[in-house]
Amino acid sequence: xxxxxxxxxxxxxxxxxxxxxxxxxxxxxxxxxxxxxxxxxxxxxxxxxxxxxxxxxxxxxxxxxxxxxxxxxxxxxxxxxxxxxxxxxxxxxxxxxxxxxxxxxxxxxxxxxxxxxxxxxxxxxxxxxxxxxxxxxxxxx
Numbered sequence: 001x002x003x004x005x006x007x008x009x010x011x012x013x014x015x016x017x018x019x020x021x022x023x024x025x026x027x028x029x030x031x032x033x034x035x036x037x038x039x040x041x042x043x044x045x046x047x048x049x050x051x052x053x054x055x056x057x058x059x060x061x062x063x064x065x066x067x068x069x070x071x072x073x074x075x076x077x078x079x080x081x082x083x084x085x086x087x088x089x090x091x092x093x094x095x096x097x098x099x100x101x102x103x104x105x106x107x108x109x110x111x112x113x114x115x116x117x118x119x120x121x122x123x124x125x126x127x128x129x130x131x132x133x134x135x136x137x138x139x140x141x
Contacts, residue, residue, distance in 0.1 A: 099131035
């Protein structure tokens with residue numbers, strides 16, 4: 001799976017703490033598995049921690065293994081995240097994406113997300129600058 005980090009070290013204690021922090025009304029995590037038990041994707045959402053931003057939730061990350069992309073896994077995980085946010089009374093669900101990631105942006109747009117800010121030259125990948133794009137889904141209140 002691809003992560004937005006340069007190196008990913010799996011540490012069970014850190015993973016448990018990360019999952020606990022997203023449990024219940026403050027957050028959620030969903031995963032997609034093959035019948036063999038192999039995890040092929042996951043998504044996590046965390047509600048704003050302060051009173052002034054508890055009406056928002058940040059979706060990070062959405063990860064789908066390269067071999068399982070373009071099969072509906074990302075859409076299914078996103079639908080779970082949107083459903084959870086709606087059930088929790090979230091008013092704004094937002095995420096960040098590489099502005100160069102056209103497939104992800106198309107997926108998010110198809111679910112009603114819209115651009116909500118840009119960070120110019122936010123990332124440097126293989127020596128080239130890539131903008132960051134915030135996208136948001138606003139629930140009617």
